[in-house]
Amino acid sequence: MSDETRLRDAMARFGAILYQRGLAHGTAGNLSVRLEDGSILVTPTNSCLGFLDPARISKLARDGTLLAGDPASKEAFFHLAMFEERPSARAVVHLHCTHAVALSCLCHENTANVLPPLTAYHVMRVSRLPLVPYHRPGDRALAAAVRQVARDHASMLLANHGPIVSGRSLEEAVYNSEELEETSKLFFLIGDRPARPLTCEAVEELERVFPS
Numbered sequence: 129m130s131d132e133t134r135l136r137d138a139m140a141r142f143g144a145i146l147y148q149r150g151l152a153h154g155t156a157g158n159l160s161v162r163l164e165d166g167s168i169l170v171t172p173t174n175s176c177l178g179f180l181d182p183a184r185i186s187k188l189a190r191d192g193t194l195l196a197g198d199p200a201s202k203e204a205f206f207h208l209a210m211f212e213e214r215p216s217a218r219a220v221v222h223l224h225c226t227h228a229v230a231l232s233c234l235c236h237e238n239t240a241n242v243l244p245p246l247t248a249y250h251v252m253r254v255s256r257l258p259l260v261p262y263h264r265p266g267d268r269a270l271a272a273a274v275r276q277v278a279r280d281h282a283s284m285l286l287a288n289h290g291p292i293v294s295g296r297s298l299e300e301a302v303y304n305s306e307e308l309e310e311t312s313k314l315f316f317l318i319g320d321r322p323a324r325p326l327t328c329e330a331v332e333e334l335e336r337v338f339p340s
């Protein structure tokens with residue numbers, strides 16, 4: 129089986145898992161992976177992550193030209209921007225998962241990091257989470273805004289929209305996305321109670337021992 133076929137199958141499999149776990153609904157969200165030659169596979173526009181047909185997943189050149197499959201996600205340009213700015217990234221996951229989207233709708237004083245380091249796994253898998261200003265889905269200005277923060281951040285939160293999370297594999301990007309949604313859920317569960325996030329020393333130790 130070729131690498132591309134294997135990755136197409138993996139996208140359908142992980143898409144179905146995200147859908148079954150309630151992290152994707154309707155036609156919201158999109159997934160991408162980078163192939164060895166720099167082209168990418170990305171989910172087709174208006175497709176449901178729960179029912180992807182591997183053969184119809186879109187294949188795009190680095191400049192966004194459609195090479196194969198159905199018309200690509202309207203967000204393909206921010207996926208391409210993430211890959212361009214993050215050479216180590218092999219996959220990007222964008223979801224409209226409930227708790228992270230709720231977090232994206234709040235007023236934030238510190239837009240450089242909108243989630244406190246509540247747990248070790250959040251620091252290990254997500255780290256700092258900047259808020260990207262709102263732009264309409266599919267707007268090239270959104271891809272430009274994503275590009276601006278992508279070099280320094282593997283994950284980010286689009287205002288009034290949802291998270292974008294990258295990883296060194298599709299598996300890693302999916303697991304990082306799940307961690308981000310779970311930490312957002314914890315954030316709302318804790319609510320106004322006085323929380324005790326990890327100390328700066330604990331965060332630094334995690335970043336040293338588990339570099340992203």
Ligand code: 13P
Pocket residue numbers: 155156157158171172173174175200201202203222224265266
């Ligand atoms: P697409 O159906 O074009 O992938 O768009 C869905 C989405 O999540 C927009 O942000």
